[in-house]
Amino acid sequence: MSGVIAVFNRDGRPVTVDALETLHLAGAHRAVDGHKSWSDGPAGLVHQHFRVWLDDDATSQPFASRDGRFVLSGDLRLDGRSELCHKLGVHTSEALPDPHLVLRAYEKWGADCVEHLRGDFAFAVWDETNQSLFCARDALGVRDLAYFMSDRLFVAASEVAQVLAHQEVARHLNEGRLGEYLAGSWQEHHETFFEDVFYCPPAHCLLVSKSSFRLWRYWDLDPGRKIAHRREGDYAEEFCGLLTDAIGDRLSSTEPFAVSLSGGPDSAALAALARRARPSTRIKSFSYVFDRFPSCDERRYIQTVVDRCQLDATYINGDELWPLKDLESWEVFPDFPGQDPYVRLPMAIADAARGSGCRVILNGHYSDLLFHGGQFLAADLLSPRQSAKVLSILANNLRFVSWKRDVLRNGLWMRTPGWIRSAVRRIRGSDRIATGLEMLEPGFVSRSGLSDRIHKTGGSLSGVRSAFEAKWRHLSMSILAQGAASARRLYNSRATELVDPFWDRRLVEYVMAIPAHMLARPGVSKYLLRKATSGVVPDEVRERRDKTSLYELFCEGLLHREKDTILGLLDQPGIVERGIVRSHWLSDQMTAGSDWSDYGHPLWRCLSAELWLRDQQ
Numbered sequence: 001m002s003g004v005i006a007v008f009n010r011d012g013r014p015v016t017v018d019a020l021e022t023l024h025l026a027g028a029h030r031a032v033d034g035h036k037s038w039s040d041g042p043a044g045l046v047h048q049h050f051r052v053w054l055d056d057d058a059t060s061q062p063f064a065s066r067d068g069r070f071v072l073s074g075d076l077r078l079d080g081r082s083e084l085c086h087k088l089g090v091h092t093s094e095a096l097p098d099p100h101l102v103l104r105a106y107e108k109w110g111a112d113c114v115e116h117l118r119g120d121f122a123f124a125v126w127d128e129t130n131q132s133l134f135c136a137r138d139a140l141g142v143r144d145l146a147y148f149m150s151d152r153l154f155v156a157a158s159e160v161a162q163v164l165a166h167q168e169v170a171r172h173l174n175e176g177r178l179g180e181y182l183a184g185s186w187q188e189h190h191e192t193f194f195e196d197v198f199y200c201p202p203a204h205c206l207l208v209s210k211s212s213f214r215l216w217r218y219w220d221l222d223p224g225r226k227i228a229h230r231r232e233g234d235y236a237e238e239f240c241g242l243l244t245d246a247i248g249d250r251l252s253s254t255e256p257f258a259v260s261l262s263g264g265p266d267s268a269a270l271a272a273l274a275r276r277a278r279p280s281t282r283i284k285s286f287s288y289v290f291d292r293f294p295s296c297d298e299r300r301y302i303q304t305v306v307d308r309c310q311l312d313a314t315y316i317n318g319d320e321l322w323p324l325k326d327l328e329s330w331e332v333f334p335d336f337p338g339q340d341p342y343v344r345l346p347m348a349i350a351d352a353a354r355g356s357g358c359r360v361i362l363n364g365h366y367s368d369l370l371f372h373g374g375q376f377l378a379a380d381l382l383s384p385r386q387s388a389k390v391l392s393i394l395a396n397n398l399r400f401v402s403w404k405r406d407v408l409r410n411g412l413w414m415r416t417p418g419w420i421r422s423a424v425r426r427i428r429g430s431d432r433i434a435t436g437l438e439m440l441e442p443g444f445v446s447r448s449g450l451s452d453r454i455h456k457t458g459g460s461l462s463g464v465r466s467a468f469e470a471k472w473r474h475l476s477m478s479i480l481a482q483g484a485a486s487a488r489r490l491y492n493s494r495a496t497e498l499v500d501p502f503w504d505r506r507l508v509e510y511v512m513a514i515p516a517h518m519l520a521r522p523g524v525s526k527y528l529l530r531k532a533t534s535g536v537v538p539d540e541v542r543e544r545r546d547k548t549s550l551y552e553l554f555c556e557g558l559l560h561r562e563k564d565t566i567l568g569l570l571d572q573p574g575i576v577e578r579g580i581v582r583s584h585w586l587s588d589q590m591t592a593g594s595d596w597s598d599y600g601h602p603l604w605r606c607l608s609a610e611l612w613l614r615d616q617q
Contacts (some may be wrong), residue, residue, distance in 0.1 A: 002061075002075040003030030003048030004145070005162055008133045008154040010210050016042030019166065023157060024048065024166035024521070026334075030158060031491040036097035038062040038071060043133065045073040045281050048158075050066075052359055052497045053252040065107055072103045074123030075143050075158055079249050079506070087116060099123075106134070114205050114218045118505060121250075122200075124156055132209040135350055139219045141189070141481045144488075146335075148197050151431045154208045156200070159489075160335040170196065171616070174439065179450040181337060182581070182605050183437055184598075186453075189481070193336050202476065222470050223471075227513040228385060235518050236532040240503050242510055243532070244273050246501035251278070251360065251559050258358040260349055260498075261285040261305060263298025265542050266364030266528055270501060272536045274362065275309040280340055282524045284356055285311040286349045288318040293552040304538045314356070316348045322557030325603070327565050330611065331490060337612040339483050341557070341604050342550050343490065350494040359496055365487075366503035370511055371545070372474050374520020378411025379467035386515050400523030410467075422457030439602055440587045468512070475508055555594055566590070566607065574613045575605075581606055 001103075005023045007015050024046050028035075031048035038045045047061035060071040063291075078084065078098045088104050096104070098119075105113035106125050116134045122143035125134045135156050137145045147156040148169045157163050160421050161496045164171050172195040180186035181193075189201035203219040229235050247270060251257055275283055285306060290297040296318070306313040321344035324330060331343055331408055340346075341541045353361050377393065380386035399509060437445055445451060484503075491498040511519060511528070518528045523545065530542050570590065575581040589596045589603045594604050 001030065001052075001143075001488050001497050002050045002154070003027055003035075003046070003158045003162075004075050004122055004124055005044075005046035005048075005158070006072045006073065006126070006133055006154075006156045007044045007166070008126075008208060009042040009152065010150075010154055012042050013042055013152075015039045019518060020044045020046050022167075022213045023155070023162045023165050026162045027157070027159045029489065031191055032492065032495045033333045038073075038124075040071075040128070042131070043071075043128075045124060045126060046072060047073040049578060050492065050495075050497065053255055060097075060460055063099070063103075065103055069128050070103060070106060071128070072106070072123060074099050074102055074120065074121060075103060075122055076121035076138075077250070078102070078117065078119040078121070079246075079504075080118040084116060084118075092116060110134075111205060111207055112218075122158060130209065132207060134205065134207050134488060135200055136205035136218075137200045137202055139203045140476070140503060140508065142484070142503055144481070144485050144530070145200040146192060146197055147200060147206070148559070149208065149213060154213075157418055159485075160194065163197050164194065164334075168452070172196065173616070175444065175448040176453055178337075178580070179440065179444065179448040179594075180247055180453055180610060183450065183454060184601065186606065188453075188592030189476075199481075202481070208599075217491060221509065221512055224508075225513045227510070228515070231281065232518065232531065235514055235528060236534070239507075239510060239528055240273075240532040240536075242504075242506050243269065244277060246504040247274050247362070248277050250362070251497045255285060255360075256281070256356075256358050256363065257360040258284040258286055258353045258356070259311070260361050260363040261287045261302055261311070261347070263305075263541065263544070263548060264364075265392070265526060265533065265537060265540055265544065266367035266502065267362075268301075268537045268541045269529060269533045270362045270364050271305055271311060272311050272533065273392065275311075276536070282312050284307065284353070284358055285313045285318065286323070286352050286361070287313065288316045288348065289346045290318050290553070292319045293556070295552045296548060296550050298548050301541050301544065304540050308538045314352055316345075316352060318345055318348070318553065321345050321348060322553050324557055324562040324565055325564070329568070332611050332615045333489060334481055335485070337605070337608040338486060339608070340486070341554055345550075346490060346498075347494070349495045350491045350498075354494050354496050361498050362497060363391055363454070363490065363500055364502050365411045366480070366500045367529065369475055369480065370502050370507060371526045373471035373511060374466040374516050374518075374527065375405075375410050376471060376526070377516045377521065380516050386517065389517055390517070393517055397522035410470075419592065437583055439597075439606070441579050441582055445578045454508065467516070471512060520583075546606065550615065551599060554600060554604075558600060559594060569607065569610060573610050575606060575610050580609075 009015055013324060016527045024035055033049040033051045035046060035048045045062040062071050064071045076098050082092055084101055102123060107115055111134055120142035121138045122145040123136060135145060144158050145156060145401055146160045146163050148163050153168050155163050155166050163169055174193050176194045177191050177193045190198045192199060204215060204217050206215040218496060259267060261267045261271055271285060287302045323341035377390060380390045417556045520527050533542055
């Protein structure tokens, strides 16, 4: 993961070296291998180098096109290189690095180049002739790109904190976004936690000149694309091939990499398929285990995978890595409040992996979202091709079926005409969306427009018109991009790159085009993954139905080890003084023990918001 910074003084002022250096220092952790700046008149670019593989070309950026007209800085990794090379007339033997291919694509197609690019990317290209700046972000938002624009200035960067570091960018809290975070519901991709600073949404690009600005979507899913095989095995075989390709595209053939290995079928699939793709490589794995918290421990399943795949395993004891431990060194991100109460665990894995010589770590966190569409199994009931299959599955799994959730809400409701659903929503009224707001001050809810925000975008089924739209909304949640951004920042600060092969455009397009009954079934999550890895992943792990929870570690931190820490943190909380969170609700949560609301998640968001707001002062 490299870093990209672009500054364009739209009023013609020259960009200074000092201005670029200030923005670099605001996110210097990205520059694992140094950084390089370029400026010419009103434009300036910075590239913060992180050479994931020792033979890559990260340190050459920013660099200019052959005629000097275009200059590029990009954080990118391309898929489908051979196809792109063919379109560009580049012989694969030239072995051009990814940034050079992107610049060649921009030379040939201009802003339309993004329609030919596959992979993970965020990049900026300065056009000297037209005095314009082009920026783009990949289809799924795997890479980040934030920006600010005024009549005088345009700034884009990999991190919001870098944009805010510019002296002309004001730091004003976006209360609506903060309210959505506290309520646990948001979908808007363009908003940050600061007013006037925005994200370039996934699958979007922008073009800015002295007098114009245009932001547009260049890619979307095709709702009409359907994949129908006669045999279930054909779905599994095709998916396994796509996942294997996604893994291979993210790995070097020569240098060591690691797998963040849990006891679930997702990371086990990554380890097994990576082992198959690199049979001569001794793959390292890193796992956290527990001695004092048996409900958190997955050692039995992990060891099964380690033995089958002949992994070089490292086990990290997580008993002492509870939430908020060592508050003075707790990771607080400047861009947004943290989501993960267990951040000490991945920190330990990143440190251990880097110490062993691995810069790239595979994980499978996106897998949970990828197969989420299986919950809409019953929505296929009215499909002529699928109804018989769906009825058979439901009949054979009656004890796992929730008729209200699986058949009515996620099934027949998704097939109900839109005008009927709209009428029902009007009759029910907007009070149904108030869940999650009881903790917030009414004045804050009103001034931030939070009720309208949640009514518009909150809840996976709020206002959707079809099962397809509901599945796509879930797969593209903006909360995912923020969580991934915080994870990347965490790993990058420890000179490691976290990659998730499940978070791949090819896999997303595939699961969106196949029947829901292949994704999951009553009582069986990730059905397709389990079927695709038969004979590859040990059956004990592949057929596992339970899911381990870290809740016991959560309680250890918040109820026992860090109780005084929390009392001190919330002695005079800013979230109360600012009129955001209700004081009595917070007091009730503090005295509720383990009977807090929603397993303590709202309280955790309050603690994270408090830490973050203090850091902003």
